[in-house]
């Protein structure tokens with residue numbers, strides 16, 4: 102059984118990954134998370150009290166600023182070292198980040214702090230821990246000595262060569278550091294260009310993608326320079342359960358339920374390659390288990406959609422799900438959606454009497470409203486997933502229809518999860534305006 106330190110495990114992808122590791126892969130997980138606005142303990146409520154799940158609240162990028170001194174990153178590194186010493190993980194999966202492009206336009210400092218300094222701190226703590234691990238040859242000879250002692254005591258014992266290998270022992274060779282990143286580091290693709298491969302050049306355009314690019318370079322440098330067994334993944338846009346309601350898919354779903362205008366940037370022509378979040382989590386586990394140290398693996402869904410078609414499709418699915426009343430008990434139905442729209446959004450209530458009928462697709466599509474584009478908005482991202490498919494045998498399980506339907510149903514069936522978020526500071530407003 103593997104013991105894995107996951108950073109950012111209370112976020113969108115992190116919580117789906119932690120659930121997969123604990124419930125389906127039999128791993129023990131230590132979730133190290135600061136619990137920013139994007140980190141939500143309710144996303145892992147089903148693992149509360151599970152013997153294989155541990156939580157450590159930590160800011161990877163806490164810095165002590167001395168008088169006239171440069172930033173001192175040592176406080177996070179010390180706290181991280183204590184977590185490594187306490188739990189002795191076999192691997193690290195590093196997901197903690199500031200992740201929303203629009204927020205990075207309004208406040209890039211947090212992105213540099215967490216994504217760059219935080220990654221540096223984690224690499225330093227992981228390296229210090231890794232250096233203290235036995236190397237495989239040391240452990241092999243120790244195990245051999247122990248076994249030959251046992252053989253002397255019992256001359257009948259017959260120990261095959263394979264049982265003397267330290268397969269279940271944590272060594273420098275077996276340790277892994279998986280750095281999780283994004284396809285946005287590669288910049289924007291021309292309409293007919295092939296998808297990004299592992300050898301595509303970096304060309305980030307937003308403060309978010311630039312900070313992630315910097316963190317990717319750090320992770321690879323710690324592998325090349327110090328020998329830390331680093332792997333890097335670059336993945337396309339994720340969607341699915343537990344995504345914070347500021348991102349496109351939950352925004353569309355919740356705007357429909359509130360009967361409010363659905364904002365689509367520019368003309369909705371931007372193209373993304375969409376991947377269902379549990380497919381990403383499976384891919385990360387595959388890379389951790391089978392990937393070659395020092396390599397990068399690009400992860401994508403073979404699912405390119407332009408934003409307008411995607412939004413229309415989500416509207417269509419919501420209409421079908423609400424009109425069919427197929428939502429489980431406790432979830433949203435057409436009538437509760439109407440109640441929500443009029444109780445929570447008095448300024449722009451949906452008025453079914455005026456013809457916006459929740460049971461038809463077209464009514465939700467009528468809410469689509471084009472808004473001023475995001476500054477520096479990349480036109481197209483797409484991933485060429487050949488390497489991870491051919492080398493590691495990973496492929497996405499969900500397609501466009503199944504993945505988006507599952508996602509819509511999850512938001513309809515779990516209103517308390519997102520209602521708790523929307524009762525706080527974030528109110529589905531547009532961010533990223535300071536770049537305009």
Ligand code: NAD
Nearest residue numbers: 109111112113114135136137139140160161197198200339
């Ligand atoms: P998210 O914003 O939902 O979650 C980020 C998590 O990191 C939160 O739990 C937050 O509390 C935690 N965190 C933030 N700052 C921290 C700090 N200083 N110290 C400790 N914890 C901190 O992000 P996500 O969408 O789940 O993305 C996870 C990772 O995957 C990120 O590295 C992101 O760049 C990458 N990624 C995301 C996507 C996507 O579509 N969402 C696609 C490709 C790659």
